Amino acid sequence: MRRITVLGVGYVGLVTAACFADLGNQVICLDVIEEKIAKLKRGELPIYEPGLEEMVQRNAAAGRLVFTTDYAQAIPKAEFIFVAVGTPSGVDGEADLKYIRTAVESIARHLDGYTVIVNRSTVPVGTGDSTAQTLIERGKKQGVDFQVVSNPEFTREGSAVYDFLNPDRVVLGSVDAEAAEAVAELYRVFTKNIMITDLRTAEMIKYASNAFLAMKISFVNEIASICEKLGADVKLVAQGMGADQRIGAAFLNAGLGFGGSCFPKDVKALTYMAEVNGLHPQLLRAVMDINRDQRRRVIVQLRELLGNLRGKTIGLLGLSFKPNTDDIREAAAIDLAHMLANEGANLRAYDPVAMENAQRVLDGVKFCGDAYQVAAGADAMILITEWNEFKQLDMPRVYDAMAHKVFLDGRNVYDPAEMRAHGFEYRGIGRPLSGTTTDSGRQTTEEMATASVK
Secondary structure, three states: OEEEEOOOOOHHHHHHHHHHOOOOEEEEEEEOOOHHHHHHHOOOOOOOOOOOHHHHHEEEEEHEEEOOOOHHHHHHOOOEEEEEOOOOOOOOOOOOOOOHHHHHHHHHHHHHEEEEEEOOOOOOOOHHHHHHHHHHHHHHHHHEEEEEEEEOOOOOOOOOOOOOOOOEEEEEEEOOHHHHHHHHHOOOOOOOEEEEEEEHHHHHHHHHHHHHHHHHHHHHHHHHHHHHHHHHOOHHHHHHHHOOOOOOOOOOOOOOOOOOOOOHHHHHHHHHHHOOOOOOOHHHHHHHHHHHHHHHHHHHHHHHHHHHOOOEEEEEOOOOOOOOOOOOOOOOHHHHHHHHHOOOOOEEEEOOOOOHHHHHHHOOOEOOOOOHHHHHOOEEEEEEEOOOOHOOHHHHHHHHOOOOOEEEEOOOOOHHHHHOOOEEEOOOOOOOOOOOOOOOOOOHHHHHHHHHHO
């Protein structure tokens, strides 16, 4: 059993704390927002993450997981302190480190004996060095010793518990081999694939990884736009590309682009770091431009299909940036809602778990109890988040409920031929506008003959 403190009860911090507590460690979870800690003490989570609530409640009941707002309780006896506080984007895309600085200064005031400070937050390259400098200045006055380790996280919202327990790799960066090895021992029960580097390299691995995955999404969306113009099917193109082991199929799903707390923020921050060091990160800029354009293209398509959108009723299926989370940060649905409201459209929306969060940022939207209520009287429907419950909707029922039969499939969930057979004016992302190619890529003999004559 090790004594671990985790600062921050967001997606990263709470998952880290709960998973380490589940191994039998004594974990104190600290956050300065009293409302969050009060909810956790009652067994209520401030976030939605599959599998996390039961794990938190089980370990809290066993006394292995404790919640507090008091640094004096959380810091002095800890062997490891994991910093997992937010690093939001600043005005120019830079990472705002105010929460990191506050946390480090508070840690320094309460250190009592040798402690390993583990930076779990995504921070600009060089932050580990500045963290160590702050602690050195404080530590000399208090006569305490410490080491700093960078431990970037690679968990995905919606499957964060699984990813923590089954990591592809664990990355650790430090100037002290013993400190890095001590943190490595915490993870060896999960994986032997542990990579130890210097601080700056570990910090860069996180940014480079997220930027690369974001680039794959923007790349396939760029290909999708070309497919639409040339009559190719991006789903089959992606399938053919992904079969190449050098490319891989992951993150080659054309859609409305990426969102959430990581990809947009990290690509912006990496771009900023490059620019302020005299570089010209053209590829990173293009990744963000393409992602932004994906949302705008929906408005263009709706105008083409419905004309002026003022007074039109548009239904939004899904509000979170991805399934299995209630996170709406940088979500396509939020961007689209604002753009459609500016066009004068009337909006209806439904999401299985994210409506409470969406209500805080969206005005004038009618939130419904299910997808069929969204469809009632709608001129167009947009599938935005590919929740499982949307994948097998009763499409004749949806069709009958709508005023106009326009359906935009922002995640390519449905078969175009089937949707058109139901009578919908269907549009996917990078799918042929004619009803020839299906998800299996087959054409009927009649269709092929017709195509050859044309």
